[in-house]
Amino acid sequence: MASDDYRDIRSIAVHREDVVTALEANRRGDSGAVLRVTPPFSGRMRARLHVEHDGEYDATPTPIHIPPSRLVDDPPAYPTPDATEKRLRNDADADYTVERHHERHAAAVADWREGVADAIVESVTLDGASGPHRVAVTVLG
Known part of the structure; x- marks a missing residue:
């Protein structure tokens, strides 16, 4: 069942190449690349490669943006x-x-x-308006 509460997420799926590409883009020039989880939220979600822009979202709930460095253990x-x-x-x-x-x-x-x-991690903490929420990470590809 989908909801507006990111704390309903139990796991996120990330494509290996998306994590690597986002981290590389940020290391080469601070591009603002993140892995984005877009509402409505449910138990299993997909995090996709995205480049952040200022003032991007005014609606609630806002997507969760995960810096790729948090998805890699000691990059x-x-x-x-x-x-x-x-x-x-x-x-x-x-x-x-x-x-x-x-x-x-x-x-x-x-x-x-x-x-x-x-070196992609097995779990990550999502940061949202209601505080941190730990979820499992499933790697695709």
Whole structure:
């Protein structure tokens, strides 16, 4: 049965790729990416990738916005091109080339994305007008 009370939610389903993409977007430039749960609320809900905008909702109940960092247990640091370049230049077994730098950075980002996907939490606390409410997290994909 659907309701306006987010405390009726027992679990949320998130797509693995949505969590990774939202966290990456925020790490690369603070895009305001979140996972959004939209009312009416029921026991099992889907949280979808969304970019927040100021003054977005005036109606009640408002959707629940979950920062992707709260859905990942101890997310690893996002690899920067500068850090990748430094590691490549310090590698005595490889000469620096732009192509090699690009390949290594792409591999570092792929490893980061995999690490994030493997670290999605089993539960999360939703914050709403009536206070915190803990729910299970089901990972899709």
